[in-house]
Amino acid sequence: MTSAQNRPSGPSLGRRELLAGGGALGLGAAAAGFSTSKAWAAPAFGDDPFTLGVASGDPWPDGVVLWTRLAPQPLALDGLGGMPPHKVEVVWEVAADERFRKIVRRGRTHAVPELAHSVHVEVSGLAPGREYFYRFRAGGAQSPAGRTRTAPAHGAALSELKFGVASCQAWFEGHYTAYRHLAEEDVDFIFHLGDYIYENPIDEAGGVRNVALPAEVRAEPYDLTQYRLRHALHHYDPDIIAAHQAHPWALIWDDHEIDDNWVGDFGKDPGTDPAVFRKRKAAAFQAYYENLPLRLPNKPNGPSARLYRGLGYGRLAQFHLLDTRQYRDDQACGDKTSDCAERLTPGRTVLGDAQERWLFDGLRRSRATWNIIPQQIPVTQVDTVPGDGRAFVMDFWDGYKPARDRLFARLADPRVRNPVVLTGDMHRHMAADLRTDFDDPRSRTIGVEFVGTSISTKMDGMDLDPGGQDLLDANEHIKFTSYQRGYVRCTLTKDTCRADFRVLPYVTRPGAPVSTRASFVTENGNPGLQAV
Numbered sequence: 001m002t003s004a005q006n007r008p009s010g011p012s013l014g015r016r017e018l019l020a021g022g023g024a025l026g027l028g029a030a031a032a033g034f035s036t037s038k039a040w041a042a043p044a045f046g047d048d049p050f051t052l053g054v055a056s057g058d059p060w061p062d063g064v065v066l067w068t069r070l071a072p073q074p075l076a077l078d079g080l081g082g083m084p085p086h087k088v089e090v091v092w093e094v095a096a097d098e099r100f101r102k103i104v105r106r107g108r109t110h111a112v113p114e115l116a117h118s119v120h121v122e123v124s125g126l127a128p129g130r131e132y133f134y135r136f137r138a139g140g141a142q143s144p145a146g147r148t149r150t151a152p153a154h155g156a157a158l159s160e161l162k163f164g165v166a167s168c169q170a171w172f173e174g175h176y177t178a179y180r181h182l183a184e185e186d187v188d189f190i191f192h193l194g195d196y197i198y199e200n201p202i203d204e205a206g207g208v209r210n211v212a213l214p215a216e217v218r219a220e221p222y223d224l225t226q227y228r229l230r231h232a233l234h235h236y237d238p239d240i241i242a243a244h245q246a247h248p249w250a251l252i253w254d255d256h257e258i259d260d261n262w263v264g265d266f267g268k269d270p271g272t273d274p275a276v277f278r279k280r281k282a283a284a285f286q287a288y289y290e291n292l293p294l295r296l297p298n299k300p301n302g303p304s305a306r307l308y309r310g311l312g313y314g315r316l317a318q319f320h321l322l323d324t325r326q327y328r329d330d331q332a333c334g335d336k337t338s339d340c341a342e343r344l345t346p347g348r349t350v351l352g353d354a355q356e357r358w359l360f361d362g363l364r365r366s367r368a369t370w371n372i373i374p375q376q377i378p379v380t381q382v383d384t385v386p387g388d389g390r391a392f393v394m395d396f397w398d399g400y401k402p403a404r405d406r407l408f409a410r411l412a413d414p415r416v417r418n419p420v421v422l423t424g425d426m427h428r429h430m431a432a433d434l435r436t437d438f439d440d441p442r443s444r445t446i447g448v449e450f451v452g453t454s455i456s457t458k459m460d461g462m463d464l465d466p467g468g469q470d471l472l473d474a475n476e477h478i479k480f481t482s483y484q485r486g487y488v489r490c491t492l493t494k495d496t497c498r499a500d501f502r503v504l505p506y507v508t509r510p511g512a513p514v515s516t517r518a519s520f521v522t523e524n525g526n527p528g529l530q531a532v
Helices: 177-184 224-235 238-246 274-290 352-365 397-411 466-474
Strands: 024-026 054-060 063-069 088-095 103-111 118-123 131-138 146-149 161-166 189-192 249-251 309-313 317-321 370-374 419-423 429-435 445-451 478-482 485-492 496-504 515-523 526-531
Touching: 054 131, 054 146, 054 238, 054 309, 063 088, 063 131, 063 146, 088 118, 103 118, 146 238, 161 177, 177 238, 177 485, 177 496, 224 238, 224 274, 317 352, 352 397, 397 445, 419 429, 429 496, 429 515, 429 526, 445 515, 445 526, 466 478, 478 496, 478 515, 478 526
Parallel strands: 054 249, 161 189, 189 249, 317 370, 370 419, 419 445
Antiparallel strands: 024 118, 054 063, 063 118, 088 103, 088 131, 131 146, 161 485, 309 317, 429 445, 429 478, 485 496, 496 515, 515 526
């Protein structure tokens, strides 16, 4: 697979969308050329416009996407971050050293009000597999410097690759201390597997944060202004800013970026007009893009956006990032935890036809030692009732058994090397063997799944909660679970994939230490979990 082939397919770029400037595409002005706003001739900010920090994402062998958003007042109630309705010129720089003595790329773009003055610069022409530093300037203000790293060259023989896995960060249910620790980890990048924001209404005390918020910020979001405010609230935190600044990220949404358990054109509330929900979805999608380091092919077009994509890391790993929300069938059985027949209906899909074909083709073509599938919802069977009877969560892959059967048939193909699924959503750590038949303990193990707990959602939690004990008792293939907050640190070599389940004793107050609760490995050519 060449460097170009490593890139996800997407809409082609027209001539007017390309900006000259040091081997980069300035996505902040993707729209600038079409902006109806006048340029702010001499920007003068009363406050720091870089309050939301800087970020990078989706490393390729020749570059990354760089992000920032000008927001001197990030919680300004109009959702525009305290910015006037004018486009602003932004200068960006990439250096080979932390002190910016060796500038390797430099350019100019515009932050436009149509995109909440966010900037997405796709830098190319960088060397593969090396560290870089970047920063932005607007007016007389300069951003903090971020650190990023390009992916290795195609065919590179890596001895080791480390990455973090995070998800689920309800701002009002806990502090982001886990991100401070993740910023300090020696990892090459971070996967975020969904629930970057939570749409739930917030009480007057700001939940456990004990911060008074205006009613406009606390209300459940439905329009673009409200989603912008909710993103600003979740991002306006020194710990998550530090994690973005320290490492490149690759992000996929789940449900709470829009509405709890949404699928397709349907939200949580029954009877919602699909046309009304599509407008809400379009607003949520745009705010998601504005506030995160995403490439142009991921930019939404109204109520649709393509987020599934591939990232390659030499001969060691191919990552197949999935979107399990946008294309799936509605949940079976009224989305009630049960064992109803509807979940077995032939043809049920989680990924939709196009994404499923893309995934299966990518798995078949991959020559990497490890095929890693970052996605949102547990793919392993999760029976919630020990003893007689069974009950499954219809929002998980259990509610779409034919889709899982198709996926597992592909993972069982001997040409697909070492599949490992990474998952969020559950607010608990979990490690499980993936089997061709979960009801037969003698069936073949074809891969493993590592589920990461939440950063802050559900507050402090505990190590082994009653629900976790039920999972262990009812599912022989589930080898471990913990209901504490934290993240997963993964290490790949040519011989093993190791997951360290990192936990914090509390998040309802700041300053918690981090420790490793458990570690598991799966071996190259020998699928199945082994405790370390």
